[in-house]
Structures are given as C-alpha cells and as structure tokens.
Amino acid sequence: MNAAADPGGQAAGLDAHLVVDRGGFRLDLRLHVAPGETVALLGPNGAGKTTALRALAGLEQLSDGHIALNGEVLDRPGSQPGRMRAARSGSQIDGPPNDNPDTGVRQPFSDAFEQGRADGVAGGRRGDRWVPPEERRIGVVFQDYLLFPHLTAADNIAFGPRRRGLGRAESRAIAAEWLERVGLQEFGKRRPKQLSGGQAQRVALARALASEPALLLLDEPLAALDARTRLDTRAELHRHLTGHTGPAIVVTHDPVDALMLADRLVVVEDGRAVQEGDAESVTARPRTDYIARLVGLNLYRGVAEGNQVVLDGGLSVAAAAGPGRGDDGSGPATAVAAGPAEGPMVLVAADPLSGPAFAAFPPSAVALYPERPEGSPRNTWRATVSGVHRHGDNVRVQLDGPLKAAADVTPAAAAQLRLEPGRGVWATVKASEIRTYPA
Ligand SMILES: Nc1ncnc2c1ncn2[C@@H]1O[C@H](COP(=O)(O)OP(=O)(O)OP(=O)(O)O)[C@@H](O)[C@H]1O
Incomplete structure (x- = not known):
C-alpha cells in the first residue's frame, strides 16, 4: 500500500x-x-x-x-x-x-x-x-x-x-x-x-x-x-x-x-x-445534561463563590443559606419558596470553588418531607411532584418547581408521603452531598 x-x-x-x-x-x-x-x-x-x-x-x-x-x-x-x-x-x-x-x-x-x-x-x-x-x-x-x-x-x-x-x-x-x-x-x-x-x-x-x-x-x-x-x-x-x-x-x-x-x-x-x-x-x-441523566445525577450550571453556587437559568427560589450567610453550615436553614422576583437559586456545597461551576448530586441524596423540616440541611426547597416511577428497589420521584430534580426514596417512604403527581413536598440535600467542579 x-x-x-x-x-x-x-x-x-x-x-x-x-x-x-x-x-x-x-x-x-x-x-x-x-x-x-x-x-x-x-x-x-x-x-x-x-x-x-x-x-x-x-x-x-x-x-x-x-x-x-x-x-x-x-x-x-x-x-x-x-x-x-x-x-x-x-x-x-x-x-x-x-x-x-x-x-x-x-x-x-x-x-x-x-x-x-x-x-x-x-x-x-x-x-x-x-x-x-x-x-x-x-x-x-x-x-x-x-x-x-x-x-x-x-x-x-x-x-x-x-x-x-x-x-x-x-x-x-x-x-x-x-x-x-x-x-x-x-x-x-x-x-x-x-x-x-x-x-x-x-x-x-x-x-x-x-x-x-x-x-x-x-x-x-x-x-x-x-x-x-x-x-x-x-x-x-x-x-x-x-x-x-x-x-x-x-x-x-x-x-x-x-x-x-x-x-x-x-x-x-x-x-x-x-x-x-x-x-x-x-x-x-x-458536563452535559445527557451525561448527567445517563449516570443518574442531578446537574446544574452556575457561578461559584466560596461554598455557594448561584445557579443559571433564572431559577427562582432561594434555597438554604442565601448569599451573605456563613459557609460553614452553622447558619440556620433558610429555605424560601420564592417567585421570580426573589432572585436566583443558590446551592451550598461542602467544597469551596470560584467561577463558572457545575453542581451535581445523586437522586439518593434528596430527602423529601411533607412539612418543612426543622433544623433543615442547608439546601431546602419547596417542590411539586411531577412523576413517580419504580427505579430498582426504590421509587424515583421527579420534582418540579424552582429546582427540577430527581429524588430516590424507598417504597415505604413514597407510600407514607402519598407521593403522586401534583403533591407538594419539601426537599433537602446536605451540602456534603453536593459535588462542585469547574464548568
Ligand atoms: N444518509 C443521510 N443523509 C443525511 N443525513 C443523515 C444520513 N444519515 C444520518 N444522517 C443524519 O446525520 C446525523 C447523525 O446520524 P448518525 O446515524 O451518525 O447518529 P448516531 O449518533 O449514530 O445516532 P443513533 O444513536 O440514533 O444511531 C443525524 O442528524 C442524522 O439525521
């Protein structure tokens, strides 16, 4: 040749x-x-x-x-x-x-x-x-x-x-x-x-x-x-x-x-x-929604400053510690269901970062409650269930609202919370469960 x-x-x-x-x-x-x-x-x-x-x-x-x-x-x-x-x-x-x-x-x-x-x-x-x-x-x-x-x-x-x-x-x-x-x-x-x-x-x-x-x-x-x-x-x-x-x-x-x-x-x-x-x-x-879905992660893009990531996309709830609160996790939980006027959504992660960033967490890291939990983790928001289906041994719950996310709960928890489309719940994710990395 x-x-x-x-x-x-x-x-x-x-x-x-x-x-x-x-x-x-x-x-x-x-x-x-x-x-x-x-x-x-x-x-x-x-x-x-x-x-x-x-x-x-x-x-x-x-x-x-x-x-x-x-x-x-x-x-x-x-x-x-x-x-x-x-x-x-x-x-x-x-x-x-x-x-x-x-x-x-x-x-x-x-x-x-x-x-x-x-x-x-x-x-x-x-x-x-x-x-x-x-x-x-x-x-x-x-x-x-x-x-x-x-x-x-x-x-x-x-x-x-x-x-x-x-x-x-x-x-x-x-x-x-x-x-x-x-x-x-x-x-x-x-x-x-x-x-x-x-x-x-x-x-x-x-x-x-x-x-x-x-x-x-x-x-x-x-x-x-x-x-x-x-x-x-x-x-x-x-x-x-x-x-x-x-x-x-x-x-x-x-x-x-x-x-x-x-x-x-x-x-x-x-x-x-x-x-x-x-x-x-x-x-x-x-680094893309496709890969995040493939590997079963909730993924968001935003701008990090210290332990906070201000999310892109006009998200409209202030979750957990808003800007100005301590980054050490000691501050009170501040979940606020908000309208568009109340500013972007902020996620608090354990590791500090600066600049354009991704924030990701697995559905298993999301906990759901019928009422706003006392002593909440730093990231807490109000959500509406938009879908519920079996996922392995668990139930995967699609959450709508200011932060679209998937949550995995046990069948017992799903029954207890009477999870069905349209139901309002409170969702929380610990800062230590949120992974951040440069975008
Ligand atoms: N013969 C063709 N003429 C023009 N466009 C084509 C032709 N075959 C495929 N395409 C287009 O090229 C793009 C890539 O197609 P391709 O088959 O390479 O994708 P793929 O990643 O292999 O998709 P899949 O996973 O569905 O097989 C698509 O937008 C498709 O519509």
Whole structure:
C-alpha cells in the first residue's frame, strides 16, 4: 500500500479528525486511539456516532480533516472543488434495497465495498488521499451483524482471510479456530438465519477479528440481544477486545456497555465531543445534561463563590443559606419558596470553588418531607411532584418547581408521603452531598 505520512499524526494507532457534512448535520470529531486501547463513543440518537464509524470504514468521505492508521493516511481531502461523495456506497449499508426481508440480515459490509468500487467512489477524488474501504485493514461489526446470508457461519468467518489472499484450507482452519474461540464450533455449517441473535453476534465478531484488522469498529454490538445474552456476550466481547492489539472503537447508547468494554469514553453530542476521559472521571463529573441523566445525577450550571453556587437559568427560589450567610453550615436553614422576583437559586456545597461551576448530586441524596423540616440541611426547597416511577428497589420521584430534580426514596417512604403527581413536598440535600467542579 502507498503509505503516506500524516502531518502531525501519531505513528501507531488511530489518529483522526473526522469532519463530515451530511445535509444539515456536521460531524467534527477528533479521535486518537492507541494500539490496544478501546474507546467508547457514547451519545444520544443522531449525535453522529455511526457517521464517525462510517467515515473511518470508508463508507462516508471526509469533507475535511484526516484519518491516519498506524501512520498511513486513509482519507485526507485535498482542496479540489467538486469532490465526489460516497453517498451511494454508504446507502448500500443502511438502505433497504439489499436487506433480506426473510432473514432480517442486511447486505454484507463487503458487498457494499464492492458496490462502492463499482460506483467509482473509491477512486473518485483526484489529488486527495483516499484509501477505499476494502483496502483498509479495518474490521467492522454492525449492530445487526451484516453477515452474508448465503454463506455458512464458517464461510462468513473465512471470507476475510480468503480476501487477504490465504488459501481455502488455511482460511477454513482459521474459521474453525475462531468458531471455537467464540464457543460455536458446533455451528459452523449453519447459515445466519439459523443462528440466534447472540450466536450471530459472535460470528460477526469472529469474522471481523479473523481478518486481523489493524482497527476494530463495533457499532452497538450488543443492542440486538436480550438482557441475559447481553450479559454473557458483553463479558466475552470484553475478553476479545482485551486480546485485540490494535485500536478499537465501540459505538453505544448504553453506559454499562461503555463502562464495561472501554478504557476511555468519548461522549458525542450534536457532532462534537463534549466530554472525554475514563469512566470514573466522566461519571463523577458530567458536563452535559445527557451525561448527567445517563449516570443518574442531578446537574446544574452556575457561578461559584466560596461554598455557594448561584445557579443559571433564572431559577427562582432561594434555597438554604442565601448569599451573605456563613459557609460553614452553622447558619440556620433558610429555605424560601420564592417567585421570580426573589432572585436566583443558590446551592451550598461542602467544597469551596470560584467561577463558572457545575453542581451535581445523586437522586439518593434528596430527602423529601411533607412539612418543612426543622433544623433543615442547608439546601431546602419547596417542590411539586411531577412523576413517580419504580427505579430498582426504590421509587424515583421527579420534582418540579424552582429546582427540577430527581429524588430516590424507598417504597415505604413514597407510600407514607402519598407521593403522586401534583403533591407538594419539601426537599433537602446536605451540602456534603453536593459535588462542585469547574464548568
Ligand atoms: N444518509 C443521510 N443523509 C443525511 N443525513 C443523515 C444520513 N444519515 C444520518 N444522517 C443524519 O446525520 C446525523 C447523525 O446520524 P448518525 O446515524 O451518525 O447518529 P448516531 O449518533 O449514530 O445516532 P443513533 O444513536 O440514533 O444511531 C443525524 O442528524 C442524522 O439525521
């Protein structure tokens, strides 16, 4: 292959700046994944996660930026106007015409590569750097597996090695080895429609790994599985990811998958990375509502001064100690249900901070009372219940009013407080339960 050096790119692993324009949507995402590292792309629907994978796989052309894998540039648009877009190639993956309605198995990835070639997409950009999908050493597992419906499980797995130029016998031996590794040695002769979802997922993973990819891309690899199968398959997938020596990227909506499978999380919202880091730092200090909801925290933005955070957003209750009261927690509780005229809401936290800040606390930190409690903690406010539902062993209560928050209480407490939509309650959170960090 004609390796081309990437300016500023790292030699080993993946170095990418993915800029893709798709109608009104723009993806602008920088990704660096070291060899042996697994990164989870986590984000809400439409955030651009799949678009990022498709760009890496070569099913979507970059509008700008670059993709370099182990120092080789795979895509780097030049300055020529009128570059061809890979839309037809891409649509072969997502579009219905090639789906098999009987099996639910979509047209295989590699068929789409062939289609892309036939469309002339692969060689369509003069002066640009562009390696066509089938020449990228990338293994892809899509959420609906995209197995070849007409091939057996073994032949699906042997396809990659065959494509790499290995002989039939050797490819079959590799397939047999992989079937054994994923615990499906008995299933080699079955076709995709004769496999369960979990089995098909394993075959798809084996097929991707049997090609010895330099980069592994997994798009919602566990989404189609039931809860039990998901648990087993997640553990198995984790094992295989650990054994994979190249970079790997897992796209997921599911924070548990992300936390279990990945070394690092990149949270994508509206085409951009909004937060990244290891699971601990992202979950402990969420920086957007999406992440806060995902990890089950109440999150507010404001401006901190000492132990107080004055919240943004025109919140209209003074809770706990208002400005001017002592920060040491010794002052009297001062919860005041207020109208908009009474100023912003202030939360009191244990640790002092200065400047733009986030304040976060878990629903379990919120205590609810029918009457304003005596000797209240510093943060006390009047709230109206807007929703009540079961949450694990507890009841999760949505609170409306000046400070929208979720509270977890025991079923006994929920019954005792007669919690139902419209009911007025008093809510408190101890200062020591409120985490603050710079925004
Ligand atoms: N073929 C297309 N043409 C134009 N826009 C598209 C196309 N496919 C997707 N989009 C848009 O691109 C954006 C990103 O979509 P993408 O599928 O990458 O998101 P995602 O994060 O993977 O979402 P999900 O979690 O729902 O799969 C969305 O706004 C979507 O509507």
